[in-house]
Amino acid sequence: MNPFEMVIGIVLIVTIGSVVRSLLGLRGDHKGNEYAVHDRASDDRLVEEIRRLRDEVKVLKERQAVIERITVEKESSLEREIERLRDQ
Known part of the structure; x- marks a missing residue:
């Protein structure tokens, strides 16, 4: 050869x-x-897992925004209460 x-x-x-x-x-x-x-099924599971995690991150960001808003509102209401007490 x-x-x-x-x-x-x-x-x-x-x-x-x-x-x-x-x-x-x-x-x-x-x-x-x-x-x-x-395995095509494992690819589908990965896509579904990514979609689920994105939805979870979205929900957590919304909750964080609500917590931040509550915190800011409490601080401003606390400041108003302190000012009200000073004025007395």
């Missing part, structure tokens, strides 16, 4: 392996050479 045939053989083997992996739904793990089955 000459070097040209060997290179063609290696390229052919790698190409066939890539095609078979894609047909079986396998994808490479970037942390190693392990392969995992690509």
Whole structure:
């Protein structure tokens, strides 16, 4: 076998392996050479989790705004009460 045939053989083997992996739904793990089955359901779960976390952050920001408003109102009402007591 000459070097040209060997290179063609290696390229052919790698190409066939890539095609078979894609047909079986396998994808490479970037942390190693392990392969995992690509699970569409896990992607859907991740999207749902992201959506849920965004909604939770939105609710928490609204609650923080309410707490800030209450705090400011209490401070201003406390100042008014102090001024009222001074005026007496």
